[in-house]
Amino acid sequence: MNESSDVGLPGGAISLFDGGVTSPLGFLAGAARAAIRDSPADKLDLALLCSLEPCSAAALFTTNRVRGASLLLSQRHLAGGRARAVIANSGCANASTGERGLADAEEMARLAAEKLSLTPQEVVVASTGVIGWFLPMDRIRSALAALHPTREGGLDFARAIMTTDTVPKSVAASVSTNGGRYLLGGCAKGSGMIHPQMATMLAFLTTDAAVQPDFLRESLRRAADESFNMMTIDGDTSPDDMVLVMANGAAGPAEPIGAGHPGAVLFQAALTHVCTHLARELARDGEGASKLIEVRVEGAADETDARRVARAVAGSLLVKTAVYGCDPNWGRVLTAAGYSGAQVREETCRLYLQGVRVFADGLPQPFDEAAVREALASHEVTIKLEMGLGPATATAWGCDLTEEYVRINSSYTT
């Protein structure tokens, strides 16, 4: 866990810990290998998550106009704000697969429902991987039969949804309130095709707090705006991205959290905290990445501008390659701010690379180039731009662009 893992707030405290989607009470998960694509024999690729209790549920979906079959089905199933299980696979996106793809997604929901004694409408289906391939349903049927969700299965779930990710991303949070304690858990996969507004990204969040569906949806939107939507890896978005949260209330009898509830602010903070942790981890493990880049923008004219600038800088290929090469080529940062669409005045900008001021008052500032190069060799690089125009701030996360990104993506289907 990083240094910001603990947060104190009026009315409670949030503490991150190593855990995942089965950390909150009443959630079980597990994974199996269906050999959906040719991958190492120990690569899990089919995952199941379920709640012992009914759940409020909310999700955000890709903004891509091309939408995969699993995603279309899940949108329908989640329309009522309820869900109780997730079946997910990696290796095949089940996108651009027409009627047959939709039938396959429906069968996945049905198979999971039968196994868990639920209705298919209570099951969310998520698929990630190559576009334009059909799911090998026979292998999925066999693998699912051998899969047994447990309280300890959260990490296997996180592993099974990975594609080009090199490490699973999983975290949990303990939330202490005046009225008791509840937990949040989450996992995510990313790696390539990652950009604000959902990318080749799946994230699953669970909580044993009781939360009203409407409030859950609004909380998820706000949390995603500050986390997943502030992260970019390569500017591409996929047809299958979704972020799902399920709240089962298993932490104990309580008035469900909703707008105006005394625990609402704390729940929002905890959900945002978990999402931000996962978003940073996704950026850090971007395809081929060797470094996490954090871009902090302060003093923007308004929040929209702050976000635009932070995302443009984090997404600039020239900034990303410069960070990779430890090259303090700060002009590329100003340039990205300049084309972000935000109001920018060079005369009022101050720019810092790893805390060292390199530009201020409209002029290059003298700095110790060797020292900055060395500082840029860190696994985490912070770029801070003070814009001097207003009160708004934003933070975005990205990663460096390396030869390895090109190697991975020039032969993905092979």
Added chain:
Amino acid sequence: MNESSDVGLPGGAISLFDGGVTSPLGFLAGAARAAIRDSPADKLDLALLCSLEPCSAAALFTTNRVRGASLLLSQRHLAGGRARAVIANSGCANASTGERGLADAEEMARLAAEKLSLTPQEVVVASTGVIGWFLPMDRIRSALAALHPTREGGLDFARAIMTTDTVPKSVAASVSTNGGRYLLGGCAKGSGMIHPQMATMLAFLTTDAAVQPDFLRESLRRAADESFNMMTIDGDTSPDDMVLVMANGAAGPAEPIGAGHPGAVLFQAALTHVCTHLARELARDGEGASKLIEVRVEGAADETDARRVARAVAGSLLVKTAVYGCDPNWGRVLTAAGYSGAQVREETCRLYLQGVRVFADGLPQPFDEAAVREALASHEVTIKLEMGLGPATATAWGCDLTEEYVRINSSYTT
């Protein structure tokens, strides 16, 4: 020259030929080495272009909010629609350089004006290279003193504005009309930071036709919309991009071409033709590129959508890496169309890679994968997407993304 170099139109014909900015009558150019940055001893980096006659002139400038000193000065000088000379340098962008940068740009204009017996206001200044460095004015003064523009200097001019370009881009066109013949010439530099709406791109166009300033500006905007604004290399745009056209009327006494003039359509076609040729050459020589990618969109709902889709596909890192790896991963093309912002319906899309249909009727189409892989190994890759929604078409150009792009850009200032 490529196969489309000759175009017949009612009232005339356009023929491209090897030439450049000094092909039209009355233009002289030359270049010298000022050693603006540490580069091979034979790298020209200071260039001068002038017309023996007064010119109508028009220019397009970067949309970046951060604008270099040379660009700001040139905007002022071109406000009246007249110009007679260009002084350009590579190696240093003279951007983010404050008052001193502006004074340096003014001195460049003054030095060129003195040499050519013009007023500084008749001189356009263009700079490209590293941001945040000051120009070495002493070296520029000495180099300019030794520079002598000639009728044969067009190619040297094209060479001197190159940064990471590997080859100069230069072309000329002969336009035969009922009323006589005139010539156009052009050169451009690009390589990185290239994206629609101007990038690290400079292009200079000349003609010995007589053209009214207002019409010249409008013609340039239209030509750029179909050429330079449909080209993307890495999504970054720079503070210094400009496209300039100068028309000196030296081809002979004639009524200046303007709106409604019988030669207006032909002039527009010729200017667009020259710009398109240069745009393709810029894309082909993108930083680290091994292939030119041409994306043709047909059947879009409207022109805006057609352009959005073509540019999104040409700009997708995942499409670019797949093309590099000869990987027929066509799902990435549909995905890019999906996030382009345009109206997209998978069911009506037909997608072709190098002429082979890979997706239609909402379904993957069987194709000979080995044959398509081999076809993708060509130096020119054509992706065609028929959208089936309307009459609009657009073409965009880009290049593949290679390890070499990362290598070049991870150590640019060093």
